[in-house]
Amino acid sequence: PKKSVAVLPGDGIGPEVVSAALDTVEKLKLPLEFRFGDIGWDCWREEGDPVPQRTWKLLEETDTCLLGAITSKPVRETEAELAPSLRGTGLQYVSPVLQLRQRLGLYANIRPVTDLDGGRFDFTVIRENTEGLYAGIDVHGLDEPLWNAVRHHPNAAASGPEDTSLTLRLQTRHGIDRLLRFGFAHAEAHGKRLLTVADKPMVLRNSGNLLRERLELIAQEHPDIETEILNVDAVALWMVRRPERFGVLVAENMFGDILSDLGAGVMGGLGLAPSGNIGDHGSYFEPVHGSAPGMVGKDRANPMAMLLTIAQMLGHLGLDVPGEELRNAVRTVARARKTVTYDLGGTSGTREVARAVAGRLEEG
Amino acid sequence: PKKSVAVLPGDGIGPEVVSAALDTVEKLKLPLEFRFGDIGWDCWREEGDPVPQRTWKLLEETDTCLLGAITSKPVRETEAELAPSLRGTGLQYVSPVLQLRQRLGLYANIRPVTDLDGGRFDFTVIRENTEGLYAGIDVHGLDEPLWNAVRHHPNAAASGPEDTSLTLRLQTRHGIDRLLRFGFAHAEAHGKRLLTVADKPMVLRNSGNLLRERLELIAQEHPDIETEILNVDAVALWMVRRPERFGVLVAENMFGDILSDLGAGVMGGLGLAPSGNIGDHGSYFEPVHGSAPGMVGKDRANPMAMLLTIAQMLGHLGLDVPGEELRNAVRTVARARKTVTYDLGGTSGTREVARAVAGRLEEG
Ligand SMILES: CC(C)[C@H](C(=O)O)[C@@H](O)C(=O)O
Ligand SMILES: CC(C)[C@H](C(=O)O)[C@@H](O)C(=O)O
Numbered sequence: 095p096k097k098s099v100a101v102l103p104g105d106g107i108g109p110e111v112v113s114a115a116l117d118t119v120e121k122l123k124l125p126l127e128f129r130f131g132d133i134g135w136d137c138w139r140e141e142g143d144p145v146p147q148r149t150w151k152l153l154e155e156t157d158t159c160l161l162g163a164i165t166s167k168p169v170r171e172t173e174a175e176l177a178p179s180l181r182g183t184g185l186q187y188v189s190p191v192l193q194l195r196q197r198l199g200l201y202a203n204i205r206p207v208t209d210l211d212g213g214r215f216d217f218t219v220i221r222e223n224t225e226g227l228y229a230g231i232d233v234h235g236l237d238e239p240l241w242n243a244v245r246h247h248p249n250a251a252a253s254g255p256e257d258t259s260l261t262l263r264l265q266t267r268h269g270i271d272r273l274l275r276f277g278f279a280h281a282e283a284h285g286k287r288l289l290t291v292a293d294k295p296m297v298l299r300n301s302g303n304l305l306r307e308r309l310e311l312i313a314q315e316h317p318d319i320e321t322e323i324l325n326v327d328a329v330a331l332w333m334v335r336r337p338e339r340f341g342v343l344v345a346e347n348m349f350g351d352i353l354s355d356l357g358a359g360v361m362g363g364l365g366l367a368p369s370g371n372i373g374d375h376g377s378y379f380e381p382v383h384g385s386a387p388g389m390v391g392k393d394r395a396n397p398m399a400m401l402l403t404i405a406q407m408l409g410h411l412g413l414d415v416p417g418e419e420l421r422n423a424v425r426t427v428a429r430a431r432k433t434v435t436y437d438l439g440g441t442s443g444t445r446e447v448a449r450a451v452a453g454r455l456e457e458g
Numbered sequence: 459p460k461k462s463v464a465v466l467p468g469d470g471i472g473p474e475v476v477s478a479a480l481d482t483v484e485k486l487k488l489p490l491e492f493r494f495g496d497i498g499w500d501c502w503r504e505e506g507d508p509v510p511q512r513t514w515k516l517l518e519e520t521d522t523c524l525l526g527a528i529t530s531k532p533v534r535e536t537e538a539e540l541a542p543s544l545r546g547t548g549l550q551y552v553s554p555v556l557q558l559r560q561r562l563g564l565y566a567n568i569r570p571v572t573d574l575d576g577g578r579f580d581f582t583v584i585r586e587n588t589e590g591l592y593a594g595i596d597v598h599g600l601d602e603p604l605w606n607a608v609r610h611h612p613n614a615a616a617s618g619p620e621d622t623s624l625t626l627r628l629q630t631r632h633g634i635d636r637l638l639r640f641g642f643a644h645a646e647a648h649g650k651r652l653l654t655v656a657d658k659p660m661v662l663r664n665s666g667n668l669l670r671e672r673l674e675l676i677a678q679e680h681p682d683i684e685t686e687i688l689n690v691d692a693v694a695l696w697m698v699r700r701p702e703r704f705g706v707l708v709a710e711n712m713f714g715d716i717l718s719d720l721g722a723g724v725m726g727g728l729g730l731a732p733s734g735n736i737g738d739h740g741s742y743f744e745p746v747h748g749s750a751p752g753m754v755g756k757d758r759a760n761p762m763a764m765l766l767t768i769a770q771m772l773g774h775l776g777l778d779v780p781g782e783e784l785r786n787a788v789r790t791v792a793r794a795r796k797t798v799t800y801d802l803g804g805t806s807g808t809r810e811v812a813r814a815v816a817g818r819l820e821e822g
Contacts, residue, residue: 166660166689169667189660199612225613227627227662234664239603248563249589249630257631259665263591266613267621294712296530296553298591300598301623303533325530326712327719334698334723348658348690352716355691359698 096125097411100156100378102133102149104190106385107395108162114448115400121455122416124408129156133190134164134385135175142180144190153198158407159378162400163385164190191371194378195223196230200371201269202276203350205382206406207337207357210366210428215337219357220280221350222273223371228347229264236260265301265346270308276372277344278316286341289313289321292329292349329353333360358382365396365437366428368403370410379407393443396435398424401451423454460489461775464520464742466497466513468554470749471759472526478812479764485819486780488772493520497554498528498749499539506544508554517562522771523742526764527749528554555735558742559587560594564735565633566640567714569746570770571701571721574730574792579701583721584644585714586637587735592711593628600624629665629710634672640736641708642680650705653677653685656693656713693717697724722746729760729801730792732767734774743771757807760799762788765815787818 101116103109116128131152138144144164153159167175172187194200203221233240236255243260244250250258274291281289291309295302306323313321324332326349332339333353337360345353358367364383371378381399389395401424408417427433433450434440442450465480467473480492495516502508508528517523531539536551558564567585597604605619614622638655645653655673659666670687677685688696690713696703697717701724709717722731728747735742745763753759765788772781791797797814798804806814 168659168670169663192661225611227658229608229611229613231607231611232662232664232666234668240607243595243604244593244626244628247589247593247595247628247630249593249633250628252632253630257668259629259668261627261629261662261665262608263625263627264608264611264614265623265625266617268616269613294591294715295532297556298596298625299533300596301625302596304598304621304623306532327715330694330716330720331723331728334720335727349716351658351691352694352713356694356698356720359695363699364695 096127097158098127098129098156099407100152100159101128101130102159103130103162104134104385105165106163106387107389108134108164108385110390110393110444111381111395111397111400112160112162114397114444115404118397118401118448118452118455119404119420121452122420124413124416126411133161138172138187139175140177142176142183142185144187145193153376158376158411159194160404160407161191161378161380163381163383165385165387191380192228195371198373198376198378199224200373200376200378201272202372203354203369204280204372204406205354205357205367205369207354207361209337209361210425211362215340215360217286217337217340217343218280218284219343219345219350219354220273220277221345221354222269222347224347225264225266225269226347226349227261227263229262231262231264232259234259263301263346263348265304267304267308270305271312273344274309274312277342278312278319281319281342282316284342287318287320288341289319290329290340290343291321291323292326292343292345292353293323294326295323296325326353330356333357354382363437365399365435366402367399368406370403370406372410377410379403379410393445394436395444396437397444397448398428398451401448419455420451423451426454427451460491461522462491462493462520463771464516464523465492465494466523467494467526468498468749469529470527470751471753472498472528472749474754474808475745475759475761475764476524476526478761478808479768482761482765482812482816482819483768483784485816486784488777488780490775497525502536502551503539504541506540506547506549508551509557517740522740522775523558524768524771525555525742525744527745527747529749529751555744556592559735562737562740562742563588564737564740564742565636566736567718567733568644568736568770569718569721569731569733571718571725573701573725574789575726579704579724581650581701581704581707582644582648583707583709583714583718584637584641585709585718586633586711588711589628589630589633590711590713591625591627593626595626595628596623598623627665627710627712629668631668631672634669635676637708638673638676641706642676642683645683645706646680648706651682651684652705653683654693654704654707655685655687656690656707656709656717657687658690659687660689690717694720697721718746727801729763729799730766731763732770734767734770736774741774743767743774757809758800759808760801761808761812762792762815765812783819784815787815790818791815
């Protein structure tokens with residue numbers, strides 16, 4: 095039976111890279127139905143929600159989702175963007191990617207970091223996607239109970255509750271367990287022998303203990319996989335100096351956000367970085383890059399991140415063979431450095447690169 | 459009048475690099491008195507506090523402090539290390555560097571990121587050092603008031619208060635203002651035109667607003683300096699791809715911890731990374747590297763980070779000329795790649811490198 099994919103091109107260069115990439119993968123004659131939907135800034139502007147109701151419905155009806163890109167704007171600009179009739183209604187813009195992750199329970203954000211050129215490193219950042227510093231509790235001006243938790247701190251005392259901000263980093267056994275299990279399963283499926291957890295246990299000692307306890311317990315179910323807990327700062331350094339030492343790298347939401355962008359840097363930029371957001375009952379896939387508003391319509395965006403994202407999605411849908419074919423085609427074109435966009439040192443346009451990848455697919 | 463420096467060699471390779479570096483700077487005939495003191499693991503073991511009372515007294519009596527290195531150990535190993543007579547007394551190991559920063563109010567952690575080889579980049583990470591995720595409020599098992607703040611979150615609900623951890627990221631007007639003022643002053647003193655704040659304002663919106671408001675206000679006092687707030691993940695990526703774009707980079711404590719280690723990676727490793735911790739009434743200087751227990755006594759540690767740390771300290775003491783001389787001598791030896799330790803691709807020992815730098819100093 096044909097699987098179905100909700101395609102949400104979104105903002106900025108999203109539509110360009112989606113369209114170029116989908117043209118390319120036509121060559122693979124995939125048993126997939128693509129159903130297009132709306133998300134992003136236009137929806138916010140005209141409907142007051144960047145993820146409209148009909149899009150949630152589409153997500154329910156499809157097997158997975160491919161997302162183009164979403165524009166981030168400073169908070170205070172969001173209300174001004176609303177259609178006049180919607181202003182002053184108290185509507186709050188919430189990032190659509192955060193909405194998808196939270197509401198669909200997509201707790202594992204998988205961001206492969208692969209050396210396309212030399213094959214020197216190949217590891218996966220698995221970022222927790224539903225809790226940590228992203229738990230959504232970030233307040234300025236503290237009420238009594240929260241103020242009591244921090245009033246003894248000299249900086250808080252010097253500022254008073256009305257001039258103090260708190261963000262809560264939430265970590266739960268539930269959240270940690272499912273993430274670690276996912277990480278071990280991923281390591282096993284991909285032949286990795288080392289699972290590294292990036293945290294800061296010597297400073298964040300009590301939350302660090304929870305993590306350590308759960309890791310030790312769950313690791314017993316996977317005696318073939320070595321584990322370690324490293325300081326997140328050391329992980330950042332080693333990603334730059336010795337990326338080949340990592341296999342699977344698991345991290346709290348915000349740490350994972352930082353480390354995966356760093357991973358994109360190590361790989362050679364966001365033009366090559368795919369990602370998949372996975373839960374027990376849903377998933378969506380998106381390039382790590384943003385919507386690059388300044389690049390829209392200029393035929394400059396690198397479609398490779400989107401193509402690699404589709405390859406990752408195909409693997410998730412059980413279409414491993416075409417997924418691997420597509421990844422190899424992208425890799426070959428990237429390595430040759432002949433038909434690549436400016437970010438990889440070339441002069442080719444989005445469509446031209448996508449066509450070069452299609453050409454490789456045809457040659458088999 | 460001679461200034462005085464408390465020298466705390468500390469753990470691991472700390473004593474080796476301190477001793478080699480101090481021998482080298484003798485050549486500079488500095489108007490400084492060095493007074494040695496104790497800190498670190500031995501103090502914890504035998505006295506139950508890694509920073510004994512006599513060391514606090516020494517810090518009070520001196521103008522600044524030079525620290526070697528401190529060994530970090532997993533929390534649960536700390537009590538087992540105590541002398542038998544001190545066990546079971548409820549003593550808790552608290553990292554000496556965190557004690558120094560908190561108790562002496564050393565709110566700005568200055569970590570220069572300089573391309574010693576090519577001069578391609580040269581910027582400074584200024585890390586907040588007293589609040590943020592390091593505010594010291596990290597709990598596992600929540601009491602009523604904290605549980606009420608998170609019980610609505612599905613992961614918390616699925617785990618219950620006894621299986622939930624919280625870490626509080628504290629940000630205060632007091633803390634932000636003094637950090638930003640310090641950052642602007644540093645930019646002005648070092649001829650930098652851009653001050654970047656690394657944060658995550660689109661996700662941590664309310665604390666992000668406080669930061670933005672204070673930045674806009676304080677920036678008015680420094681019309682010559684451009685400012686921007688960037689997402690911390692983007693900063694990590696750009697530090698790898700385009701480090702030359704940064705001037706002064708200000709960040710919350712944990713973000714700054716990650717970004718400054720990343721900066722060390724970009725520079726070529728921890729063997730070259732100095733730091734200074736500065737407050738309104740005190741300071742201490744230390745290399746960013748750790749105590750490297752496995753390297754002790756092997757004459758392998760790179761003394762350059764310590765030498766660059768001393769150079770930074772000399773600048774802080776108003777001894778800019780010898781500080782610059784020392785920095786240039788290190789730079790020359792590092793660039794030549796002849797007399798360098800293994801981390802820079804060489805085969806020289808700690809003392810040999812330190813002597814090579816001393817040789818450069820003599821040649822003037
Ligand atoms: C846009 C933003 C909310 C998002 C995040 O922080 O998760 C992005 O940076 C990402 O990494 O997917
Ligand atoms: C040892 C540790 C507490 C310390 C920190 O996290 O600040 C270290 O990593 C540093 O960067 O100075």
